[in-house]
C-alpha cells in the first residue's frame with residue numbers, strides 16, 4: 010500500500026474501501042472482513058449509511074490492530090448543530106468500537122455547516138479525531154471554510170472519474186492544501202466507463218483492468234480513491250495499483266475522456282470568499298480610523 014500525506018502530516022492509504030449501500034448486518038460485516046483479507050486498510054463509512062455498527066463489528070471480529078487501520082466517517086446534516094455534531098461523533102465511535110477516528114467529514118455542504126465544522130475543530134483539538142474535512146464541497150465553499158477557520162480541511166471527498174475530472178477544482182484544492190478524495194471513481198459501476206475502449210487499450214499494455222487504470226490515474230494525480238465491491242476478487246484488484254505506472258501518453262489519452270465543461274465562467278467562483286475576506290479587512294481598517 011502507498012500513502013498520501015495530508016496537510017497536518019498524517020498519512021492516509023492512497024486507496025480504500027467504502028460501504029455505501031451495503032446493508033447493515035451480515036452483508037456489511039462480511040464485505041469489510043473480505044476487504045481486510047484483501048489488504049484494504051482504509052474504510053469509509055458515514056452516519057447516513059446506517060452501517061457503522063457493522064463496520065465496527067467486522068473490525069472486532071478480524072482482530073486486526075486498530076492502529077493499522079484508517080477509519081473515516083461523516084456527519085449527517087441533521088446533526089450539524091455544534092453540540093449535536095460533537096455528540097454524534099461519540100455515538101459513531103461507539104458503533105465503530107473505537108476511541109478515536111482517523112478522519113471525520115461533513116457529508117454535505119448544506120444547512121448549518123459552519124456550526125458543524127466548529128464541532129469538527131473541537132474534536133480535532135480534543136484529540137478524538139486525527140484529521141477533519143468535508144465532502145461534496147464546491148471550490149467556493151472549500152475556499153470559504155479554509156479562509157474563515159483556524160483548521161483547514163485536510164480532505165474534500167467528491168465524485169471524480171475520467172468522465173468528470175474536476176481539473177479547475179484541483180487547482181483550488183492545491184492552493185488551500187486540501188487533498189482530493191475521489192468517491193465513486195468507477196462511476197458507481199458505470200458500464201460505459203468500465204468498458205471504455207481507451208481504458209481497455211491502456212490496460213492491455215500493463216495487464217490491468219480499466220478499473221485499475223482509473224485508480225492508478227487518480228493515484229498519479231495524488232488523489233485518494235475509495236471503491237466499493239462485494240466481490241473479493243474485485244477488492245483485491247482494486248488495490249493492486251502500485252506495481253506499474255502510466256506514462257505521459259496514457260495520461261494524455263485519459264485527460265481527453267473528460268466530459269466536464271472546460272469553459273469555466275469568466276470569474277472563478279472560488280475567488281469570491283477571498284474577495285469578501287479582503288473587503289471585510291479593508292472595511293475593518295476604515296472603521297478603525
Ligand SMILES: NC(=O)c1ccc[n+]([C@@H]2O[C@H](COP(=O)([O-])OP(=O)(O)OC[C@H]3O[C@@H](n4cnc5c(N)ncnc54)[C@H](OP(=O)(O)O)[C@@H]3O)[C@@H](O)[C@H]2O)c1
Nearest residue numbers: 027028029053192193194195196197198220236237238239
Ligand atoms: N461522500 C459522498 O457523498 C459519497 C457518495 C457516494 C459514494 N461515496 C463513497 O465512495 C465509495 C465508492 O462509491 P460507489 O460504491 O458509489 O462507487 P464505485 O466504487 O465507483 O463503484 C462501485 C460499483 O462498481 C462495481 N465494481 C467495484 N469494483 C469493480 C471492478 N474492479 N470492476 C468492475 N466493477 C467493479 C461494484 O460492484 P460489486 O459490488 O458487485 O463488485 C459496484 O457496483 C462508497 O462506498 C462510499 O464510501 C461517498
